[in-house]
Amino acid sequence: xxxxxxxxxxxxxxxxxxxxxxxxxxxxxxxxxxxxxxxxxxxxxxxxxxxxxxxxxxxxxxxxxxxxxxxxxxxxxxxxxxxxxxxxxxxxxxxxxxxxxxxxxxxxxxxxxxxxxxx
Amino acid sequence: xxxxxxxxxxxxxxxxxxxxxxxxxxxxxxxxxxxxxxxxxxxxxxxxxxxxxxxxxxxxxxxxxxxxxxxxxxxxxxxxxxxxxxxxxxxxxxxxxxxxxxxxxxxxxx
Numbered sequence: 001x002x003x004x005x006x007x008x009x010x011x012x013x014x015x016x017x018x019x020x021x022x023x024x025x026x027x028x029x030x031x032x033x034x035x036x037x038x039x040x041x042x043x044x045x046x047x048x049x050x051x052x053x054x055x056x057x058x059x060x061x062x063x064x065x066x067x068x069x070x071x072x073x074x075x076x077x078x079x080x081x082x083x084x085x086x087x088x089x090x091x092x093x094x095x096x097x098x099x100x101x102x103x104x105x106x107x108x109x110x111x112x113x114x115x116x117x118x119x
Numbered sequence: 120x121x122x123x124x125x126x127x128x129x130x131x132x133x134x135x136x137x138x139x140x141x142x143x144x145x146x147x148x149x150x151x152x153x154x155x156x157x158x159x160x161x162x163x164x165x166x167x168x169x170x171x172x173x174x175x176x177x178x179x180x181x182x183x184x185x186x187x188x189x190x191x192x193x194x195x196x197x198x199x200x201x202x203x204x205x206x207x208x209x210x211x212x213x214x215x216x217x218x219x220x221x222x223x224x225x226x227x228x229x
Contacts, residue, residue, distance in 0.1 A: 035218070044122065045157070045165065045208050047218040059216050062120055095164060103212040105155035105170035112164055 002026040002108045004096045009113030012086055020113055022079040022096030027108075030054075030074035033099045035106060036081045038092035048094070049081060050102060057102065063089075086117045123148065123209055123221035130227040131199045139224045141192040141209035147219055149190035153212035156185055156194045160205045168207075169194060196226070204228045 008020040020036075036048040049070040050059045058070055069082040079096055093112040099105060124142040131137040141148065141156075148154055154172045157165035167176055169185035172192065182197045192211070196203050209221035 044223040045210075045220040047120075047210075047220060050218070061217060102216070103151070103153045105153070105167055105210070106157070106165075107167050107170075107176065109164040109166070 002098070004098065004108060004110035006094065006096050006110045006113035009094065009115050011116045011118060014086060014088055014117055014119045016086055017082065017084045018086060018115060019083065020081045020094055020096075020115070022110055024077045024079065024096075024098070027098070029077040033102050033104065034070075034072060034079045035097045035099060036068075036070060036079075037095045037097050037106065037109075038090075039095070039112075040089075040092040043092075046092075051079070052102060059102075083115070086115075088117045088119050091115060091117045120213070120215065120217055120219050123211060123219055125207075125209060125221040125224045127222075128225040128227065130229055131196075132229045133199055133201065135199050136195060136197045137199060137226060138193050138195045139207055139209075139226070141194070141211075141221045143190050143192075143211055143219070145190060146215065147211040147213040148187065148192050150214055151212050152187075154185070154187055154192045155210050156183075156192075157208045157210065158203075158205045159208065165208065199228055201228050 003025045005023045051070045067085045071080045096110040097106040098108045156169035159165040173185040
C-alpha cells in the first residue's frame with residue numbers, strides 16, 4: 001500500500017534552516033506530482049509547494065516563496081523541502097502529499113512532521 | 120491566495136443529511152473542476168473523500184457526494200453516521216497555478 005513517511009521535524013530558532021524528507025513507497029513515485037501541505041496547531045490546511053514528477057516544474061505558496069525549496073530524488077523515492085529563514089508563523093505539521101498531476105487532488109498523505117520555530 | 124470560505128460548523132442527527140458550502144472566486148472554484156474535499160478526524164492526516172467536484176475515490180461511501188454551481192462547491196453527507204464526525208476541508212486549483220484550501224468545517228453528529 002502507499003506509504004509516505006516524513007522525517008526531519010523538530011524545534012528550530014527563528015531565522016535558521018531545516019530540511020524535511022519524505023520517503024515514499026507502494027506506488028510509482030517517479031510518475032507522480034508531489035506537494036507539501038502544512039497545518040498550524042489548531043488551524044486549517046495550507047498548501048506550501050508543488051513539484052512535477054520529473055522535478056522540472058516547481059510552484060510555491062505566497063507565504064513561503066523565496067524561503068522554501070522543494071526537490072525530489074526519484075532514484076531514492078524521496079521528496080524534500082528545504083526551509084530557510086524560518087519564522088514562528090512557519091510552525092506547523094508538514095504533510096507530504098501525492099497527486100497524479102499538478103492540478104489533481106491530493107490522494108495520499110503522510111502522517112506529518114511537526115516543525116516548531118521558536119522566537 | 121485567500122482561503123475559500125466554509126461555515127465553521129454544521130451538525131445533524133444520525134440518518135440526516137448535512138451540506139457544507141465552499142465559496143471561492145472566478146479564479147479558483149468558478150474556473151475549474153479540480154475541486155476536492157478532505158475529511159480530517161482528530162489527530163490524523165486528512166483523507167480525500169471527493170475529487171473533481173463530484174467523484175469518489177475507491178472505498179469512500181456513496182453517502183458522500185459533491186457538486187458545484189458557479190463559485191460555490193458543496194459537499195453533502197447523506198444518512199449521517201457517528202463516524203462522519205470530523206473536520207472537512209474543500210480545496211481548489213486556481214488560475215495562479217496554486218492550490219487553495221477552505222477554512223474548514225466541523226461536522227458534529229448529535
